[in-house]
Amino acid sequence: MDIKTEDIQSLVEQQNNWRGKECLNLIASENTQSPNVRNIEVNDFMGRYAEGHPNTNDEDRRYYEGTRWIDEIERIAEQEIIELAGCQQADVRPISGNAANTALALGILRGGDTVVVDSIEQGGHISHNPIGVVGRRIQKRGQVLNLGKDN
Numbered sequence: 598m599d600i601k602t603e604d605i606q607s608l609v610e611q612q613n614n615w616r617g618k619e620c621l622n623l624i625a626s627e628n629t630q631s632p633n634v635r636n637i638e639v640n641d642f643m644g645r646y647a648e649g650h651p652n653t654n655d656e657d658r659r660y661y662e663g664t665r666w667i668d669e670i671e672r673i674a675e676q677e678i679i680e681l682a683g684c685q686q687a688d689v690r691p692i693s694g695n696a697a698n699t700a701l702a703l704g705i706l707r708g709g710d711t712v713v714v715d716s717i718e719q720g721g722h723i724s725h726n727p728i729g730v731v732g733r734r735i736q737k738r739g740q741v742l743n744l745g746k747d748n
Contacts, residue, residue, distance in 0.1 A: 699729070
């Protein structure tokens with residue numbers, strides 16, 4: 598099969614034209630975006646993780662590095678919501694992998710099940726630690742597996 602990226606791009610353009618100009622989408626979760634929002638979404642941020650809270654000068658509060666500009670945008674968005682809503686604090690972080698892991702854990706795991714996970718330091722997900730629902734069901738053993746040696 599000879600797949601050309603131009604063919605895929607053409608289909609994407611057809612979808613965008615149809616959804617953006619030819620139909621009225623009444624599904625709330627598929628809201629029509631402004632051109633400005635679409636332009637902002639097509640950037641490097643869309644493939645980055647920024648779990649945790651924005652870093653401060655004194656403390657790294659994210660689980661992944663390289664979030665300086667994400668931190669700035671998050672602070673601006675939070676301040677905007679605080680001013681618009683007249684509230685004392687706001688959280689603009691989107692739902693992430695934690696929600697997916699929670700759904701999976703609650704839907705599949707039962708008491709006594711065994712789950713093997715890495716620590717955050719070794720690339721594991723935050724939901725696998727005591728603060729996450731999966732972490733609440735894990736009996737931590739503290740063992741590090743060495744590939745090639747322990748398997």
